[in-house]
Amino acid sequence: xVELESPELTPVFHALGDATRxxxxxxxxxxxxxxxxxxxxxxxxxxxxxxxxxxxENAGLIRREVRGRTHICRLDPGPLANAQEWLSFYERFxxxxxxxxDRLLREEDARKSQDPNRGDVQ
Numbered sequence: 688x689v690e691l692e693s694p695e696l697t698p699v700f701h702a703l704g705d706a707t708r709x710x711x712x713x714x715x716x717x718x719x720x721x722x723x724x725x726x727x728x729x730x731x732x733x734x735x736x737x738x739x740x741x742x743x744e745n746a747g748l749i750r751r752e753v754r755g756r757t758h759i760c761r762l763d764p765g766p767l768a769n770a771q772e773w774l775s776f777y778e779r780f781x782x783x784x785x786x787x788x789d790r791l792l793r794e795e796d797a798r799k800s801q802d803p804n805r806g807d808v809q
Contacts, residue, residue, distance in 0.1 A: 695747070696773055699766045702746035707731075708739050715749060715762035722758045 702708050711725050726736030740760060743749045747766045752759045 695766070696770060698742075698746040699748065699770050702742050702748055703770070705739070705742075708743055711739060711743065712748060712762060715760060719759050719761040722760065725760060 703712075707729055710728065714720055714725060714728075722733055722736055722740060725740065726733055729736070737758075740749065740751065740758075743760075744751055748763060749760050750763050752761070
C-alpha cells in the first residue's frame, strides 16, 4: 500500500504536472524513443527536451540509455502505479459521495412522483 504521505510521489506528480512531459510519456508508452524523437512534436530544442526528460528521470518514470551519441529513453511505469494507488483513495471517496447524492436524488424523485400536488412551488 502506498502511504498518503509518500515522499516519492512528489516528483511523480511534479513531472505529470506538465503537458509536454505527459505527452512524452504517452509517446514512450508506444516504445523507446530518442531525445530527438521526443522533442520533435513540440518544436523545442534538444536542450529543452533534455530538461523535461531529466525531470521524468528524477521521478523514476523513464530510463535513459546512452548508445554512442544517441540517448534512448524508455518508460518505467512503476511510479505511475504508485500514483494510481494514491489517487484510488480519492476515487473511492468521490464514488461514495456521488452514490449518496444519487440515492438522495432518487428518493426525492420518488417522493415527488407519489405526491403530484407537491411540485416545486415555494
